[in-house]
Amino acid sequence: MPHPATTIQETGGAIAPHLMRLLEFVEPSREDVCLDVARGAGPMPAALGPRVRHLTAVEAKPVPARAGGRRTATVEFGTGPVRLPGEGDLPASARRDAYAGPPARRGSPDGATIRADATRLPYQDDTFSLVTARFSLYNLGDPEHVLRELLRVCRPGGRLIIADLVRGNLAGAERDRIERLRDPDHPGTPSIARLTEMITSAGASIRRLDVFTVERPIEPWLEGARDAVAADRIREALTDEVDGGPRTGAKPRIIGGELWFTQSWAHVAAEPI
Template identity: 70%
Template sequence: MPHPATMTQGPGAPFAPHLRRLLEFTEPDRDDVCLDVARGQGPMPAALWPQVRHVTAVDALPPPAPGRRGGRMSTVTFGTGLGTGPVRILGGPDDRGRPGTGRGGAPPRHDITTGHRGTPDPVRVRADATALPYRDGSFTLVTARFSLFALGAPDRVLRELLRVCRPGGRLIIADLVRGNLAQPDRDRIERLRDPDHPGTPSIAAVTDLITTAGASIRRLDVFTVERPLEPWLAGARDPDAADRIRTALLDEVDGGPRTGAKPRVIGGELWFTQSWAHVAAEPI
């Protein structure tokens, strides 16, 4: 049955039950060095930091448009929060103070070699999601919550997340999905709210994408979430589009055409459903 998306109080901040479910699925370890890649400022860094050694949060930029120059950032300082100093930067200034470069003159990647357990990184890094400024295998835990498909070019983003994940580490993907046999009609509602919505992938499409990118899937958690409509509609770009969504769902409740959102009225409030998946993968 669907799980209601209500809020419960967590240490220092309210956590939705499904964020708590994701944390339990992630199984953070106190020695983990974590990277969270989000579109905007997601809740994962704050949820992870009490349970791990170090967290770095990337506010990810979509890949550059075709013909525009991309590439990794060349200057980022990552603090560890309690006076332990910045992490070491590969290719940084040499003994004579000259800026270093990466292999072949490329911008240097950064090496997360220090940190203090339970200390969030105070610097929020902005970076191209397909060109993260870290060396290979820098993190034992990499998370991407509702960002893999939203950023565009999911295959390239996924390969980059796997590149910075250490062998034996874990990559955790959390995203919207639809059943393998479900029709994509449900995306009509999503695109009314957000015209840039990339489309909801099937469960099989998500798992195939991960294995094709070079990872093995260790665990999979797929479940249905029932949530109130109005807070979700608050993110709609166009008030008229929000009204059309509201009307379509109310029509379905009254026996009209199906939207795929399975709406119902609870306590005088309109609710709808989504399918979410948590996938735990390991670089091969």
């Protein structure tokens, strides 16, 4: 059963348990030259910056909207609590020094923020020892093309870290129905097997994999719905399931009088071949 994921207060800031789990998985080094690619401003630069020698943060251009549609933020993790399984087992080091050191270094050496196309990064081959992309892969262009570009700028022996939503290899497609009610442009949630297959096909070897379930309150997530009607349809579908109705794949529950649902997240560590 997932446990409540409270924010841990540290000197100079606070960090959520799900981000601490990712940081521990990344295993950043003081010798790392790191590139973080995200859609918009994400939390990774602030978390990774004090732990590496140099960090470049790219705020990548979003995918153009399809004709007749609009592009919304498919995933939004900055609002609302989450529940993680086994969060109490996180290493003490992750809790102790999550915000140790100076403020994160963002962008180029002169501090500017870099904005670029994730399928055409403005860096030479083999530039970075650590490349990270958190909940961005499917929003920045063709994911296979993005993966090849992330691997291109990663040095031999370096690490590419992908954090994204997944579904179990045996899970049905009904889960994506809820996602597409919220965002008609949602590209579909890949299975774990599909995500790892794309990474290996792009030219990498999988080194480590961390897959786990997260519970989230529905209301902060529904702030990204295309309209109030879509949000109401999602609430109705999840409430019906709680009452014994058709399954949505979201495994909803009522916690403290609020409607919560589940997502599966994966952290993948890969090395260029």
